[in-house]
Amino acid sequence: MGYQHSMICHTDGIHPIAPVKWRGLDGLVGVYWDAEGACGAGAYYLSPDPRIVIFFNDVSSHIRMSNRQFGFGAQERPLTRAIYVPAGTPMWTKFTASHRFSHLDLHLHEDRLLRYLIPSVGASVARSIVRRPVEVQEVGPIETLARMIVEEVENPTRHAVYAESLVGSVATALLDIPEGAGERVPGGGVTQAQMNRLLSAFDARPGLRMSVAEMAETAGLSESWFSTAFRQTTGKTPLQWQLARRIERAQALLNGTVLSVADVAAKLGFSDQAHLTKVFRQFTGETPAAWRRAQRF
Numbered sequence: 421m422g423y424q425h426s427m428i429c430h431t432d433g434i435h436p437i438a439p440v441k442w443r444g445l446d447g448l449v450g451v452y453w454d455a456e457g458a459c460g461a462g463a464y465y466l467s468p469d470p471r472i473v474i475f476f477n478d479v480s481s482h483i484r485m486s487n488r489q490f491g492f493g494a495q496e497r498p499l500t501r502a503i504y505v506p507a508g509t510p511m512w513t514k515f516t517a518s519h520r521f522s523h524l525d526l527h528l529h530e531d532r533l534l535r536y537l538i539p540s541v542g543a544s545v546a547r548s549i550v551r552r553p554v555e556v557q558e559v560g561p562i563e564t565l566a567r568m569i570v571e572e573v574e575n576p577t578r579h580a581v582y583a584e585s586l587v588g589s590v591a592t593a594l595l596d597i598p599e600g601a602g603e604r605v606p607g608g609g610v611t612q613a614q615m616n617r618l619l620s621a622f623d624a625r626p627g628l629r630m631s632v633a634e635m636a637e638t639a640g641l642s643e644s645w646f647s648t649a650f651r652q653t654t655g656k657t658p659l660q661w662q663l664a665r666r667i668e669r670a671q672a673l674l675n676g677t678v679l680s681v682a683d684v685a686a687k688l689g690f691s692d693q694a695h696l697t698k699v700f701r702q703f704t705g706e707t708p709a710a711w712r713r714a715q716r717f
Contacts, residue, residue, distance in 0.1 A: 423448065431463040433462065434455055447532025450569055451525040453524075457521070464489075467505070469527055470550055475521055479501070482521075492512070502555075543643075544637040544638070554596050628666045635658050667699065673688075674708055681708045
């Protein structure tokens with residue numbers, strides 16, 4: 421059974437003037453409406469999933485919207501040509517004049533939307549993006565893409581992946597993706613800003629330990645891309661880099677405190693003194709105790 425969207429929808433004075441067309445795809449549903457609303461008509465919408473709505477004619481001078489039930493007045497604003505409504509965000513509309521309109525509704529499972537974004541911007545940034553509403557009046561190429569989707573909704577002629585890729589293009593064109601999100605440097609490495617965020621997050625962790633997924637999220641990259649980019653930048657895998665940082669911290673503690681080797685091992689998340697000794701010898705060629713004695717002469 422594929423994805424089925426669910427939305428609470430109450431309308432008053434709005435009616436379709438042509439049969440509604442829809443098509444279910446992988447993790448999303450496209451619905452095309454041709455409808456008309458009377459002066460004073462209104463509607464209420466609430467969906468547990470994110471939603472993209474693209475109008476094929478200007479509705480801003482005829483329809484007002486608000487995200488509060490009694491928000492018309494101070495909270496109302498014109499309904500724009502394209503909007504992104506995050507999951508769980510209520511929306512009310514009100515017609516100030518009779519108006520015929522057509523629009524494409526794209527109901528997306530949030531996981532599906534994240535799959536469009538995460539490879540380019542990383543999981544943390546992607547989750548932030550899908551929580552931010554977007555309202556755009558100048559639709560530009562978004563309308564062209566939307567009309568191509570409507571063609572596939574009304575009369576499918578190609579494999580579903582074609583329509584799904586069009587939806588992905590609409591989503592990435594419309595959503596509020598910050599400048600520099602998931603930024604990459606020439607050659608595919610990790611930027612200095614991303615490394616600085618990693619260092620800050622890593623050094624603040626007890627035991628100086630982070631999973632690769634956590635490191636990728638901190639850098640704002642997908643896990644698969646991060647591992648490759650990180651090695652290109654540092655010459656080490658993320659876990660090799662972590663071990664090197666932990667050994668550097670162990671050296672600082674051995675040289676600057678009176679902590680025992682066992683205490684240093686516990687403080688830095690090693691399983692025991694023997695574990696620290698083994699790794700320390702791999703990096704320095706000496707045991708922690710021998711290295712400490714050498715520093716004091």
